[in-house]
Amino acid sequence: MDVEGLKKYSALHPKPAGLTLQYGTAGFRSKAQQLEHVMFRMGMLAALRSRATGATIGVMVTASHNPEEDNGVKLVDPLGEMLHPSWEEYATQLANAEDQELQKIVTEICQKAAVNQQKDASVFIGRDTRPSSKELSQAVIDGISVLGGQYHDYGLVTTPQLHYVVCCQNTQGQYGKPTLEGYYQKLSKAFTELIKKSLSSGEAQRQLKIDCANGIGALKLAEMETYFPKEVQIQVYNDGTKEKLNHLCGADFVKVHQKPPKGLDMKPNESCCSFDGDADRIVYYYKDTAGHFHLIDGDKIATLISIFLKELLAKVGQTLKMAVVQTAYANGSSTRYLEETVQVPVYCVKTGVKHLHHKAQEFDVGIYFEANGHGTVLFSKAAENTIRQLAKEEKDDAKREAAKVLENMIDLINQTVGDAISDMLVIEAILALKGLTLQQWDALYTDFPSRLLKVQVADRQVIDTTDAERRAVTPPGLQEKIDALVKKYKLSRAFVRPSGTEDVVRVYAEADTQENADALAHEVSLAVYHLAGGKGAPPQPI
Numbered sequence: 001m002d003v004e005g006l007k008k009y010s011a012l013h014p015k016p017a018g019l020t021l022q023y024g025t026a027g028f029r030s031k032a033q034q035l036e037h038v039m040f041r042m043g044m045l046a047a048l049r050s051r052a053t054g055a056t057i058g059v060m061v062t063a064s065h066n067p068e069e070d071n072g073v074k075l076v077d078p079l080g081e082m083l084h085p086s087w088e089e090y091a092t093q094l095a096n097a098e099d100q101e102l103q104k105i106v107t108e109i110c111q112k113a114a115v116n117q118q119k120d121a122s123v124f125i126g127r128d129t130r131p132s133s134k135e136l137s138q139a140v141i142d143g144i145s146v147l148g149g150q151y152h153d154y155g156l157v158t159t160p161q162l163h164y165v166v167c168c169q170n171t172q173g174q175y176g177k178p179t180l181e182g183y184y185q186k187l188s189k190a191f192t193e194l195i196k197k198s199l200s201s202g203e204a205q206r207q208l209k210i211d212c213a214n215g216i217g218a219l220k221l222a223e224m225e226t227y228f229p230k231e232v233q234i235q236v237y238n239d240g241t242k243e244k245l246n247h248l249c250g251a252d253f254v255k256v257h258q259k260p261p262k263g264l265d266m267k268p269n270e271s272c273c274s275f276d277g278d279a280d281r282i283v284y285y286y287k288d289t290a291g292h293f294h295l296i297d298g299d300k301i302a303t304l305i306s307i308f309l310k311e312l313l314a315k316v317g318q319t320l321k322m323a324v325v326q327t328a329y330a331n332g333s334s335t336r337y338l339e340e341t342v343q344v345p346v347y348c349v350k351t352g353v354k355h356l357h358h359k360a361q362e363f364d365v366g367i368y369f370e371a372n373g374h375g376t377v378l379f380s381k382a383a384e385n386t387i388r389q390l391a392k393e394e395k396d397d398a399k400r401e402a403a404k405v406l407e408n409m410i411d412l413i414n415q416t417v418g419d420a421i422s423d424m425l426v427i428e429a430i431l432a433l434k435g436l437t438l439q440q441w442d443a444l445y446t447d448f449p450s451r452l453l454k455v456q457v458a459d460r461q462v463i464d465t466t467d468a469e470r471r472a473v474t475p476p477g478l479q480e481k482i483d484a485l486v487k488k489y490k491l492s493r494a495f496v497r498p499s500g501t502e503d504v505v506r507v508y509a510e511a512d513t514q515e516n517a518d519a520l521a522h523e524v525s526l527a528v529y530h531l532a533g534g535k536g537a538p539p540q541p542i
């Protein structure tokens, strides 16, 4: 280790006194001006992780759907997955070390994780469009360099694009070419093949309005435009030229407020969707002729994909094990529909993509989505091989054609992580192939009315949960209170958990009517406020 270099560079990116941050659900997130030292140190950690795995590691500078003033950083593991949980602890230790302790902590991590410091290190870097991202990614570069690592800076990319190139690089091109061009080519080729099949059935040109949250998605859709088949016409809104990132727009805003984003003029029955700030989430929506807004969230996306894949698997005659993975935030109506009508097993795991991804890996075809629109489909290597072979060699025409559709789906889906661009193309292809309108898709089932709220408390860690976060174990009395409140309403359900990305406790409730869901959520919020150390004024009714 270049001890002098480390001293010099860490002095350029000093840690603010008294600041402690934690590698949470989606890496580190905070106000941008508090993050320089974290970026520098995550550059260092990525170099160490690269040496430990003998592979290229990704570092993405983004705070996704958070306000423009925030920023964040997450590490990408060799196959494009989220950083392994065993290293999250090292990330937290390194980020919180005092400047003069850095060398000691690095040595400790190297010992604990058996990192050979002589090995080569390679890191890919990407960033979103926040004003602070460029400078912060420079701090990441300093961190990589100070530990003697090599890097490739992809500059402005969506989070899923960075995951994709990391996976391509570490699979020696098996997953595709580790370039943006490679990404656009792979997706557009698969999409064009699929759309061709629907056109023969007389589909008209498809039109879609996309709210890009004033983020990176707009730039990347513009780059991709030349690759799109002309049968699909997309119109980009909130492209970042006028308004602030994520302000009153984007997938998170639309999902949480259950209303259309600012800056997108929506005519009745037009297909619209929203990306989030780093383009790894997507939700669809439309306005009916009576002017009512209809949200089609991650649960309905998972449902559409499940129906489509199940039908195809039946056509190819393969008994592959398929399942859907959700979190406690999935609307109860979606879970019921998937289990009872689509007849696919559904599993509930803790919030956070890493948990969903991990569970989905247990199946031949694992479909996972968070209700907020983050999700993808994973195919096991064995399933993928079977499908590719059938697509090439199967004698039965109908079976072979179905296998080809599945093969293109495999190529169109970004299996490394949820990807708004890829998911959008998957959805458009399925709707075209099935000849479904957004209204028909929406009508598959009706969401139970729900409400998601935040409560401020002094220390959110006083709440500990179990059963995939659906029950609170501490503080004492809280779960009993929630149980009693839930009993007061019909078709109701409620749970609370500390957020992993914000300093709040999240409260979720469902009930038979919107008024009841709102009332239940409010009553549960009060229980959290009183039993878990509420801060500031008590929660007000909605």
Ligand SMILES: CC(=O)N[C@H]1[C@@H](OP(=O)(O)O)O[C@H](CO)[C@@H](O)[C@@H]1O
Pocket: 025, 026, 064, 329, 351, 352, 353, 370, 372, 374, 498, 499, 500, 501, 502, 506
């Ligand atoms: C209710 C909700 O939407 N929670 C989000 C949010 O996590 P919290 O731990 O709830 O803050 O951000 C995560 C990262 O983007 C995302 O994975 C998750 O779904």
Ligand SMILES: [Mg+2]
Pocket: 064, 065, 276, 277, 278, 279, 280, 281
């Ligand atoms: Mg995001």
